[in-house]
Amino acid sequence: MSLDGRKSVILKxxxxxxIATAEPVGSKSIVTRHNLNLSSATVxxxxxxxxxxxxxxxxxxxxxRIPTDEGxxxxxxxxMTLTDLPEDEKTRMENExxxxxxxxxxxxxxxxxxxxxxxxxxxxAVAPHSKDSILRQLKIxxxxxxxxxxxxxVSGGLVKNRMARVPNMFTLEQLIEIANTVEQGLQGKRxxxxxxxxxxxxxYSIELPDSLLNQVLYEAYVSIKQAENLETYTNGITNLFxxxxxxxxxxxxxxxxxxxxxxxxVVGMLADRASARPAAETVTxxxxxxSIEAEGxxxxxxxxxxxxxxxxxxxxLEDCSFITTTYRLGDQLLGDISLIGPKRMNYDDVxxxxxxxxxxxxxxxxxxxxETDS
Amino acid sequence: MSLDGRKSVILKxxxxxxIATAEPVGSKSIVTRHNLNLSSATVxxxxxxxxxxxxxxxxxxxxxRIPTDEGxxxxxxxxMTLTDLPEDEKTRMENExxxxxxxxxxxxxxxxxxxxxxxxxxxxAVAPHSKDSILRQLKIxxxxxxxxxxxxxVSGGLVKNRMARVPNMFTLEQLIEIANTVEQGLQGKRxxxxxxxxxxxxxYSIELPDSLLNQVLYEAYVSIKQAENLETYTNGITNLFxxxxxxxxxxxxxxxxxxxxxxxxVVGMLADRASARPAAETVTxxxxxxSIEAEGxxxxxxxxxxxxxxxxxxxxLEDCSFITTTYRLGDQLLGDISLIGPKRMNYDDVxxxxxxxxxxxxxxxxxxxxETDS
DNA sequence: GTTAGCACTCCGAAGAAATGAGTGCTAATT
DNA sequence: AATTAGCACTCATTTCTTCGGAGTGCTAAC
Numbered sequence: 074m075s076l077d078g079r080k081s082v083i084l085k086x087x088x089x090x091x092i093a094t095a096e097p098v099g100s101k102s103i104v105t106r107h108n109l110n111l112s113s114a115t116v117x118x119x120x121x122x123x124x125x126x127x128x129x130x131x132x133x134x135x136x137x138r139i140p141t142d143e144g145x146x147x148x149x150x151x152x153m154t155l156t157d158l159p160e161d162e163k164t165r166m167e168n169e170x171x172x173x174x175x176x177x178x179x180x181x182x183x184x185x186x187x188x189x190x191x192x193x194x195x196x197x198a199v200a201p202h203s204k205d206s207i208l209r210q211l212k213i214x215x216x217x218x219x220x221x222x223x224x225x226x227v228s229g230g231l232v233k234n235r236m237a238r239v240p241n242m243f244t245l246e247q248l249i250e251i252a253n254t255v256e257q258g259l260q261g262k263r264x265x266x267x268x269x270x271x272x273x274x275x276x277y278s279i280e281l282p283d284s285l286l287n288q289v290l291y292e293a294y295v296s297i298k299q300a301e302n303l304e305t306y307t308n309g310i311t312n313l314f315x316x317x318x319x320x321x322x323x324x325x326x327x328x329x330x331x332x333x334x335x336x337x338x339v340v341g342m343l344a345d346r347a348s349a350r351p352a353a354e355t356v357t358x359x360x361x362x363x364s365i366e367a368e369g370x371x372x373x374x375x376x377x378x379x380x381x382x383x384x385x386x387x388x389x390l391e392d393c394s395f396i397t398t399t400y401r402l403g404d405q406l407l408g409d410i411s412l413i414g415p416k417r418m419n420y421d422d423v424x425x426x427x428x429x430x431x432x433x434x435x436x437x438x439x440x441x442x443x444e445t446d447s
Numbered sequence: 448m449s450l451d452g453r454k455s456v457i458l459k460x461x462x463x464x465x466i467a468t469a470e471p472v473g474s475k476s477i478v479t480r481h482n483l484n485l486s487s488a489t490v491x492x493x494x495x496x497x498x499x500x501x502x503x504x505x506x507x508x509x510x511x512r513i514p515t516d517e518g519x520x521x522x523x524x525x526x527m528t529l530t531d532l533p534e535d536e537k538t539r540m541e542n543e544x545x546x547x548x549x550x551x552x553x554x555x556x557x558x559x560x561x562x563x564x565x566x567x568x569x570x571x572a573v574a575p576h577s578k579d580s581i582l583r584q585l586k587i588x589x590x591x592x593x594x595x596x597x598x599x600x601v602s603g604g605l606v607k608n609r610m611a612r613v614p615n616m617f618t619l620e621q622l623i624e625i626a627n628t629v630e631q632g633l634q635g636k637r638x639x640x641x642x643x644x645x646x647x648x649x650x651y652s653i654e655l656p657d658s659l660l661n662q663v664l665y666e667a668y669v670s671i672k673q674a675e676n677l678e679t680y681t682n683g684i685t686n687l688f689x690x691x692x693x694x695x696x697x698x699x700x701x702x703x704x705x706x707x708x709x710x711x712x713v714v715g716m717l718a719d720r721a722s723a724r725p726a727a728e729t730v731t732x733x734x735x736x737x738s739i740e741a742e743g744x745x746x747x748x749x750x751x752x753x754x755x756x757x758x759x760x761x762x763x764l765e766d767c768s769f770i771t772t773t774y775r776l777g778d779q780l781l782g783d784i785s786l787i788g789p790k791r792m793n794y795d796d797v798x799x800x801x802x803x804x805x806x807x808x809x810x811x812x813x814x815x816x817x818e819t820d821s
Numbered sequence: 822g823t824t825a826g827c828a829c830t831c832c833g834a835a836g837a838a839a840t841g842a843g844t845g846c847t848a849a850t851t
Numbered sequence: 852a853a854t855t856a857g858c859a860c861t862c863a864t865t866t867c868t869t870c871g872g873a874g875t876g877c878t879a880a881c
Contacts, residue, residue, distance in 0.1 A: 471873095471874090473873065473874050473875085474874075474875080475873085475874080476873095487874095488876095491874090491875070491876075492876095494875095495875090495876080505874095505875085508874090508875070508876095509873075509874050509875055510873080510874065510875085511873080511874065511875090
């Protein structure tokens with residue numbers, strides 16, 4: 074009953090056609106487009122069944138069918154055919170990525186740009202970060218009297234730096250002493266466990282007036298805390314407007330709003346959740362015949378997390394789909410690459426591309442230094 | 448003939464009403480709304496004259512009038528009445544700004560946020576930068592073998608830093624020597640005059656194999672060059688969609704695109720031009736009775752540059768107006784605050800608010816350390 | 822110089838009619 | 852028992868028409 078051969082062929086046909094045309098798909102057009110050996114009447118019967126099973130729906134009584142979230146889900150899980158990118162596409166993207174000025178940020182920016190441009194959807198890259206980052210180093214560099222650059226180095230090689238104002242009277246030596254003391258006291262701690270109290274405690278042995286010392290400690294604390302922040306690069310949000318589902322200004326605005334508010338935090342958190350817990354039902358395994366790093370499957374979250382419509386659990390994005398995957402640099406650093414488009418998205422193409430750029434990022438930057446700040 | 452008392456009253460009325468309603472303004476509604484002692488017929492005659500003079504136009508023959516770019520220009524230059532912000536608004540904005548976590552970036556972000564939220568338009572803040580930045584310091588901090596943080600300090604106190612990969616074999620001492628040598632060679636030079644050749648020349652005395660040395664020099668060069676980049680913070684672009692002139696998806700998309708492409712560079716350059724050359728005809732002097740820093744008028748570009756429609760000289764923004772002002776930190780650092788909205792913008796309110804936040808920024812952060820990176 | 826009056830314009834809303842893609846159901850066919 | 856042809860029906864969309872009204876310009880009177 075559920076999805077025998079013919080049914081799945083028709084469901085796939087509906088989703089494929091709807092993705093291509095954005096118009097409800099009728100029985101007749103299916104028959105001709107896919108030259109099936111069936112009459113439209115038979116197809117109609119099958120469509121009715123698929124609708125009863127929840128895979129399809131009609132926008133109104135006398136219209137063709139469009140996929141429901143469940144329909145897309147079935148399509149993505151087992152129906153769609155993943156193809157590899159054509160070679161010239163690959164080399165083109167490869168070249169573009171290699172052209173980038175050195176530095177990690179530019180490369181992520183370029184990645185988001187490339188993805189959004191080639192797919193026509195919105196792309197998002199989250200900079201590498203470590204889930205349970207551990208403080209490794211705390212350095213201070215005096216820029217001029219009263220101003221110092223505080224550098225926080227975290228497990229996995231992530232470095233964050235931040236300018237801070239310090240009392241004029243401190244000498245570089247004093248600052249370095251403070252930094253060293255705090256560093257020793259906090260080294261190895263998880264960032265999330267560090268509080269202002271921890272910082273102060275770590276520095277109890279230093280003999281300086283509290284009022285002055287605390288200013289520096291506070292700056293150090295802020296710097297450490299900022300190392301926890303995720304950085305995100307978004308590109309191509311306006312692309313979404315090209316798609317008919319967002320030709321309505323209000324809907325477009327809502328989506329834009331959600332994607333840009335708080336510096337992309339909403340989306341960043343979403344992507345973050347992806348790498349955090351790849352829950353069984355929402356994670357789509359790559360089709361094994363095309364999987365690039367099949368050996369690592371169990372050990373690392375190399376899946377594509379695909380959230381369709383309601384599954385995103387954000388009301389304004391219920392017409393969207395959200396595809397996320399995680400890249401790794403070395404053993405500890407994780408980052409995410411995501412793509413947001415209409416539910417009626419070219420999943421096949423998008424997945425190929427994301428996989429490709431992930432591969433590229435991991436290849437070309439296995440241990441690139443990573444600079445970030447707040 | 449040009450703009451005698453009654454005419455300017457009527458022009459002001461039209462612009463005011465059109466700003467308020469977004470509907471073409473008719474002769475009758477002017478009379479009732481502003482209870483003038485005139486008949487609608489008289490007003491019609493005046494409207495016809497104003498139209499002949501180029502201040503007004505009709506969308507179609509039997510419609511009311513709307514302002515032309517010249518109409519807005521006249522309004523902005525001499526007709527509108529600038530009011531001061533109500534006290535509670537001021538304290539509210541002040542509090543919000545003071546609540547911000549320390550650091551310059553957050554404050555600029557907050558500024559853009561505040562402005563866009565309270566005005567309902569899009570806001571843009573350009574981080575402080577110096578027009579002809581001069582290299583002051585070049586520091587290197589070794590993070591771990593093979594990785595170093597390069598810090599560039601520029602005249603005016605701007606600091607940029609960037610992680611770089613350096614050959615493993617270098618010791619911290621060697622790196623510091625290189626940095627010091629290059630620093631000495633380049634100190635005092637304008638960033639724009641520094642090239643890869645200049646950098647290499649500055650280091651000719653160092654006795655190390657070229658192939659290794661050049662890697663470091665290249666990284667230094669890149670770091671210096673990145674210090675030239677402007678950083679921009681944009682907020683509230685989606686606000687624009689609320690206004691009827693952008694309810695058309697395509698127009699909205701064009702505007703969005705222009706405002707977001709290349710990380711806001713288009714707009715950044717626009718704002719930049721504002722502080723660069725305040726050309727007479729496009730710069731609007733603040734109405735003197737409300738001017739806060741009247742004494743500094745000639746010495747600093749404390750004007751509001753207002754560009755209306757075509758004056759922006761970007762086709763996709765021809766329905767917009769663009770208001771920019773420059774803030775200063777200390778003597779050398781300049782930054783811009785801009786607001787982008789429909790031509791039919793509440794100029795009065797917007798200008799008051801921009802002026803207020805500029806004042807706040809300059810007050811609360813006279814010499815805050817400024818951290819940025821690429 | 823101002824105003825009342827009037828004919829005229831033209832947008833936009835509201836309705837009516839035609840179109841056509843697509844459906845579900847029934848009865849005939851394989 | 853599955854498939855298909857046929858047909859009546861539904862309903863979004865498009866096109867055309869009508870009509871009201873806000874607003875104008877012009878003329879003639881005040």
